[in-house]
Amino acid sequence: MATIRDVARVAGVSIATVSRVFNNHTLVNPETASRVLEVASQLEYWPNGAAQSLTTRRTHTLGVMLPELFGEFYSEVIRGIDRESRAHDYQILLSSSHSNGEEVLIAGRAMLGRIDGLIMMAPDEASIETVERVRRRVPVVLLNPRIEVEGCCSVAFENFSGARAAVEHLVGLGHNDIALITGPQGNVDAEERARGFRRALADAGLDPDAALVIPGDFRESAGYEAGVAILARRPRPTAVFAANDCMAVGLLAALRAAGRRVPRDIAVVGFDDIAMAAYLNPPLTTVRVDACGLGQQAVELMMGAMEAGATGGSVRQLLPAVLTVRQSCGAASAGTGYLEEAAGGAGPVRRGRK
Amino acid sequence: MATIRDVARVAGVSIATVSRVFNNHTLVNPETASRVLEVASQLEYWPNGAAQSLTTRRTHTLGVMLPELFGEFYSEVIRGIDRESRAHDYQILLSSSHSNGEEVLIAGRAMLGRIDGLIMMAPDEASIETVERVRRRVPVVLLNPRIEVEGCCSVAFENFSGARAAVEHLVGLGHNDIALITGPQGNVDAEERARGFRRALADAGLDPDAALVIPGDFRESAGYEAGVAILARRPRPTAVFAANDCMAVGLLAALRAAGRRVPRDIAVVGFDDIAMAAYLNPPLTTVRVDACGLGQQAVELMMGAMEAGATGGSVRQLLPAVLTVRQSCGAASAGTGYLEEAAGGAGPVRRGRK
DNA sequence: TTGTATGCGTTATCAT
DNA sequence: ATGATAACGCATACAA
Numbered sequence: 001m002a003t004i005r006d007v008a009r010v011a012g013v014s015i016a017t018v019s020r021v022f023n024n025h026t027l028v029n030p031e032t033a034s035r036v037l038e039v040a041s042q043l044e045y046w047p048n049g050a051a052q053s054l055t056t057r058r059t060h061t062l063g064v065m066l067p068e069l070f071g072e073f074y075s076e077v078i079r080g081i082d083r084e085s086r087a088h089d090y091q092i093l094l095s096s097s098h099s100n101g102e103e104v105l106i107a108g109r110a111m112l113g114r115i116d117g118l119i120m121m122a123p124d125e126a127s128i129e130t131v132e133r134v135r136r137r138v139p140v141v142l143l144n145p146r147i148e149v150e151g152c153c154s155v156a157f158e159n160f161s162g163a164r165a166a167v168e169h170l171v172g173l174g175h176n177d178i179a180l181i182t183g184p185q186g187n188v189d190a191e192e193r194a195r196g197f198r199r200a201l202a203d204a205g206l207d208p209d210a211a212l213v214i215p216g217d218f219r220e221s222a223g224y225e226a227g228v229a230i231l232a233r234r235p236r237p238t239a240v241f242a243a244n245d246c247m248a249v250g251l252l253a254a255l256r257a258a259g260r261r262v263p264r265d266i267a268v269v270g271f272d273d274i275a276m277a278a279y280l281n282p283p284l285t286t287v288r289v290d291a292c293g294l295g296q297q298a299v300e301l302m303m304g305a306m307e308a309g310a311t312g313g314s315v316r317q318l319l320p321a322v323l324t325v326r327q328s329c330g331a332a333s334a335g336t337g338y339l340e341e342a343a344g345g346a347g348p349v350r351r352g353r354k
Numbered sequence: 355m356a357t358i359r360d361v362a363r364v365a366g367v368s369i370a371t372v373s374r375v376f377n378n379h380t381l382v383n384p385e386t387a388s389r390v391l392e393v394a395s396q397l398e399y400w401p402n403g404a405a406q407s408l409t410t411r412r413t414h415t416l417g418v419m420l421p422e423l424f425g426e427f428y429s430e431v432i433r434g435i436d437r438e439s440r441a442h443d444y445q446i447l448l449s450s451s452h453s454n455g456e457e458v459l460i461a462g463r464a465m466l467g468r469i470d471g472l473i474m475m476a477p478d479e480a481s482i483e484t485v486e487r488v489r490r491r492v493p494v495v496l497l498n499p500r501i502e503v504e505g506c507c508s509v510a511f512e513n514f515s516g517a518r519a520a521v522e523h524l525v526g527l528g529h530n531d532i533a534l535i536t537g538p539q540g541n542v543d544a545e546e547r548a549r550g551f552r553r554a555l556a557d558a559g560l561d562p563d564a565a566l567v568i569p570g571d572f573r574e575s576a577g578y579e580a581g582v583a584i585l586a587r588r589p590r591p592t593a594v595f596a597a598n599d600c601m602a603v604g605l606l607a608a609l610r611a612a613g614r615r616v617p618r619d620i621a622v623v624g625f626d627d628i629a630m631a632a633y634l635n636p637p638l639t640t641v642r643v644d645a646c647g648l649g650q651q652a653v654e655l656m657m658g659a660m661e662a663g664a665t666g667g668s669v670r671q672l673l674p675a676v677l678t679v680r681q682s683c684g685a686a687s688a689g690t691g692y693l694e695e696a697a698g699g700a701g702p703v704r705r706g707r708k
Numbered sequence: 709t710t711g712t713a714t715g716c717g718t719t720a721t722c723a724t
Numbered sequence: 725a726t727g728a729t730a731a732c733g734c735a736t737a738c739a740a
Contacts, residue, residue: 001491003733014711019735029709044487048467050407051733054716059404060464061447068433071629075429079422082450091464092448093415096436110414110445113402113717114468133398137355220633246630253633275425276600279574279607281635357717368727373719383725405717408732467733712739717732724727 002043011039063115066096080295101126117302139305141298146188153301155317162287162321163196166269171204175239179212181226183243193243223247227254239267245274263330283326356397365393417469420450426628434649455480471656493659495652500542507655509671516641516675517550520623525558529593533566535580537597547597577601581608593621599628617684637680
């Protein structure tokens with residue numbers, strides 16, 4: 001594996017010159033440069049990244065720590081991060097599925113010296129120590145943080161108001177017995193959405209504590225099981241808010257299996273607006289959230305933070321979560337759902353493209 | 355930011371000793387060790403990754419190059435890679451969405467010196483040069499390669515036989531006018547699945563060239579549009595093979611919108627068996643493929659290759675793609691689909707867990 | 709425009 | 725059991 005020295009020797013120049021050529025630094029004699037490049041390509045030389053980071057103290061790499069990634073949502077977040085990073089000439093060091101604070105700490109340590117910044121999703125109490133530690137060395141951007149950390153930028157969805165809008169929609173349609181299928185315990189998004197649910201009920205003069213709340217885990221199977229439980233409940237709720245779309249899909253299946261019609265017998269609203277939502281039966285009314293955009297925003301914030309260094313303030317950004325009415329609630333504004341959206345030929349809005 | 359030297363100085367030992375402590379190398383005097391550890395934690399010292407890689411020539415990092423990642427499938431692949439990597443104490447340097455050979459080359463170069471191995475998905479002609487280049491320095495594992503590269507291990511799904519089985523299923527049900535919705539042009543999986551489609555038709559005495567083939571792109575919208583086209587065709591095909599489940603979802607929506615019943619009026623079979631497939635209406639007959647397992651296998655192969663060095667042969671592994679009959683084709687073996695699977699309480703098989 | 713020399717933070721070799 | 729010191733591959737201040 002050729003090093004800068006090999007190239008220098010063969011090309012008959014010093015290593016400094018080779019280095020200059022590869023960093024198009026100060027003006028190098030064009031002839032010298034082309035000769036160096038020629039030799040380099042023959043030797044298949046390319047600067048060693050580790051050595052470069054050591055001297056420059058920059059790695060051109062962003063650390064990304066995510067929770068266990070299920071379904072399309074996280075995939076979109078990663079896509080947004082990846083896309084935007086590459087646009088800024090950065091790479092991504094990925095680490096996910098940490099079940100406890102200890103693992104997070106280990107992962108964080110392993111990243112030290114290999115990253116110029118860290119993007120961390122949904123940090124909980126157990127991860128705060130790691131965040132603080134890392135923060136003293138490189139900028140940190142938090143995604144949907146449970147707790148804001150001083151000196152850290154953050155991007156989050158308006159989970160609370162999005163959920164509230166969804167439930168208000170249900171209330172506005174005349175429902176007063178609304179069930180909730182929650183996300184996994186300890187998940188920030190899930191908790192915020194549950195909070196929005198309760199607030200909307202309270203605002204409507206309904207008692208949140210009287211509502212049927214079924215614990216879920218963001219997966220289809222949980223939605224299905226919740227559906228079975230809801231159907232068994234007397235009196236039976238007339239509407240259900242599923243904390244994400246995957247669970248809504250499971251729920252719809254359970255209702256269908258029991259012969260219930262949606263929205264006639266029971267209304268359903270989801271959250272996320274995954275690509276499939278518009279194509280379900282019936283097209284799912286849900287809360288749209290731009291997962292890819294979240295990732296992109298995080299990277300942009302990171303670029304700003306790296307630019308500013310320690311002097312920069314910490315930006316807290318909120319991304320909208322907007323109610324998208326289709327047919328699963330029997331909307332007053334009887335939109336035709338996917339028919340309308342897809343008929344144009346392009347199908348539902350392609351999300352996440354800038 | 356404290357270095358090994360700071361720790362050595364404060365603890366009153368040499369840097370060599372500190373290094374030994376952190377690598378639990380040769381036996382160090384327990385007292386000395388604990389003193390070093392104490393100082394290190396006070397100084398918040400942790401070894402610099404870049405410096406370590408430079409001397410040890412190991413980065414404990416695996417490079418991962420993927421195509422544009424859409425939908426749940428790629429998310430699962432990443433999950434498998436991430437999970438298995440961490441089990442082996444490796445990190446992941448991720449790079450995706452390369453539209454041409456030039457970008458792949460740049461990404462590959464940026465990884466040089468930062469990775470111990472490269473896992474590359476669906477390399478095409480344009481990427482072969484990069485693969486060859488990288489291969490001379492670190493082991494490379496190919497995922498669903500279009501072309502096998504000498505000296506590279508590879509893991510692939512039995513796309514061809516899986517697709518053939520799907521279409522044979524349709525033929526066995528009496529269909530003789532079967533349409534195909536393809537994946538994106540240039541996608542290896544898509545092409546293999548198309549090949550399986552054609553072969554199954556030919557084997558059944560049907561003319562592949564006479565079949566309706568509609569170009570798609572693996573997304574829901576393409577499936578929807580294809581559905582519209584299929585319904586307009588005279589004579590109308592009685593069955594459709596969608597090259598992946600997302601498109602099948604779009605197709606189902608289009609059929610529903612037109613008032614066609616599945617499978618009564620038209621049969622549908624997909625590919626991938628995403629988590630949602632069992633919860634669709636009707637539950638989707640599809641070809642199951644373990645995306646997460648693909649990622650895991652790739653990492654295991656990589657570990658073997660790194661162990662063996664240049665001496666190891668190259669393993670070619672094939673992962674099964676098995677037809678999973680639910681209700682969208684009106685199966686002869688009238689399985690009850692999700693009802694059956696989900697009734698147990700655990701829902702459809704949780705995939706990707708080892 | 710080009711070369712020399714130093715340092716980046718480690719690990720590892722060889723003494724002691 | 726511990727210390728001194730030479731790599732590792734590169735960037736850069738300084739000298740020429």
